[in-house]
Amino acid sequence: MPEPSDDDVNRVASQLYCPICDNVSLDVCPLEACQTWRDLIREQLALGWSEREITDYFVAQYGDRVLGAPPARGLNWVLYLAPPALILLGLIILLSKLRRQPQKQRTTGDLDIDDPYLELVDRDLRKLD
Amino acid sequence: MSESTVKDHKTVNLWAIVAIAGLVIVLVLIGIRLLQNDASPVMIGEQPRDFSLSTYTGEVINMTDLRGKVVVVNFWASWCTTCVEESVLLEEAWQYYQTAQPGRVIFLGVAYMDTEPASRAFLDQQGISFPSGPDLRGEISRIYQVNSVPETFILDTEGNLRHLKIGPYASINEIQSAVDATLSFSIEAAQ
Numbered sequence: 001m002p003e004p005s006d007d008d009v010n011r012v013a014s015q016l017y018c019p020i021c022d023n024v025s026l027d028v029c030p031l032e033a034c035q036t037w038r039d040l041i042r043e044q045l046a047l048g049w050s051e052r053e054i055t056d057y058f059v060a061q062y063g064d065r066v067l068g069a070p071p072a073r074g075l076n077w078v079l080y081l082a083p084p085a086l087i088l089l090g091l092i093i094l095l096s097k098l099r100r101q102p103q104k105q106r107t108t109g110d111l112d113i114d115d116p117y118l119e120l121v122d123r124d125l126r127k128l129d
Numbered sequence: 130m131s132e133s134t135v136k137d138h139k140t141v142n143l144w145a146i147v148a149i150a151g152l153v154i155v156l157v158l159i160g161i162r163l164l165q166n167d168a169s170p171v172m173i174g175e176q177p178r179d180f181s182l183s184t185y186t187g188e189v190i191n192m193t194d195l196r197g198k199v200v201v202v203n204f205w206a207s208w209c210t211t212c213v214e215e216s217v218l219l220e221e222a223w224q225y226y227q228t229a230q231p232g233r234v235i236f237l238g239v240a241y242m243d244t245e246p247a248s249r250a251f252l253d254q255q256g257i258s259f260p261s262g263p264d265l266r267g268e269i270s271r272i273y274q275v276n277s278v279p280e281t282f283i284l285d286t287e288g289n290l291r292h293l294k295i296g297p298y299a300s301i302n303e304i305q306s307a308v309d310a311t312l313s314f315s316i317e318a319a320q
Contacts, residue, residue, distance in 0.1 A: 019242045019267065033208035033242065040244045062242055063266040075162045082155045089148045096144060 004045035012041050012051050019062040026066075170274040171282070176289045180269045182237055184262040185249055190237065192288065199311045200284040201236045201304075204270060206243045207251035209278045215297035216255040222304040223259040234308055239264050241278045283307055286315040 013026035018034050026034055026041075037058075044054050058066045070076040171177045179192035192200070203219055205212040219236060226234040238261030240248040245263060252261055264270050273282055283292040291311040298304050 031208070033206070036208060036244050036247050040246070043246075059266075061244075061263065061265060063268070065267065075158055078155055078158045078162070085151065086148075086155075089144070089151060093144045093148060 004042050008045055009038055009042045012045065012054050013038050015051070015055060015068065016058050016066045017068060019066050171272070171290050173290055173293070178272045179288070180272055182239065182260065182262045182269070183265070184260045185252065186260070188260060190260055195235060196288055197286050198232070199234045199286060199308060199315060201234065201308060202239060202273070202282045202284065203236065204239045204241045204273070204275045204278050204280045206241045206278045207247040208243065211297040212279045213255065215279050216257055218298050218301050218304060220255065220257050220259070221301050222308070225305070226308065230312065233312065237261070239269050241270055241275060242267065283311045285311050285318070287318070
């Protein structure tokens with residue numbers, strides 16, 4: 001197995017976040033601890049570990065905080081499904097409201113015909129014919 | 130009002146109910162998630178949630194099995210410079226209590242956000258003999274709300290927090306006075 005290059009290490013490190021800093025990815029983190037983690041990634045790559053295996057190892061060791069986004073499992077699904085579901089629901093409500101508008105106008109027309117006053121006018125107009 | 134208009138109103142109301150119910154469910158789930166992630170700090174006198182520590186020597190230590198002993202939980206890391214000096218003091222105190230109070234005090238080292246090779250090297254270099262292990266997934270540090278190292282928590286024989294130290298101990302006397310006070314408290318509480 002060839003020695004992993006700095007680019008190889010940084011490619012994996014850029015997908016992981018420093019567990020002891022706020023929003024700093026491992027490839028640019030200046031802390032000594034982050035250097036230790038980058039060294040560990042280099043060792044793991046040299047041993048032939050895949051990017052997925054390294055990411056899984058970091059999650060098992062330090063928790064989900066090392067990932068850029070919460071993994072899609074358990075309650076985290078809410079974060080992924082809620083926004084599109086709410087948008088879809090909003091669209092359904094909007095469409096059903098819009099569909100109701102022309103029907104309302106037609107209904108008003110029907111009511112006018114049933115109006116006794118208009119019926120009287122209509123009858124008188126027919127008599128004129 | 131015609132039959133179709135009434136039906137349309139009912140449809141819209143039904144969707145509105147579904148939307149509100151969906152929103153409430155989402156908010157409840159987000160609330161549960163926040164509660165899980167954001168535990169409040171442990172206060173003196175409170176009992177922190179029990180944890181298991183898988184040590185680097187392959188032992189599994191459950192906090193529930195340590196009732197009846199004073200437990201010193203020390204969070205450290207190999208990349209923490211102040212942990213180096215403190216570890217010497219802790220080891221010295223551990224040796225002292227093994228002789229002075231055999232079986233009544235236990236020290237646990239929790240490696241906070243460290244790599245296993247670096248942690249093992251640190252333990253070898255510092256000659257640490259008390260049980261130490263990694264804080265897997267950050268679960269133990271989440272219980273104690275640890276955000277930096279070193280931090281030390283001393284629990285009484287009932288598992289309640291009696292002493293906490295943020296930062297390194299300055300001397301062995303400081304460690305002994307905290308442990309002795311917890312031991313005395315436990316004896317008085319038992320009487």
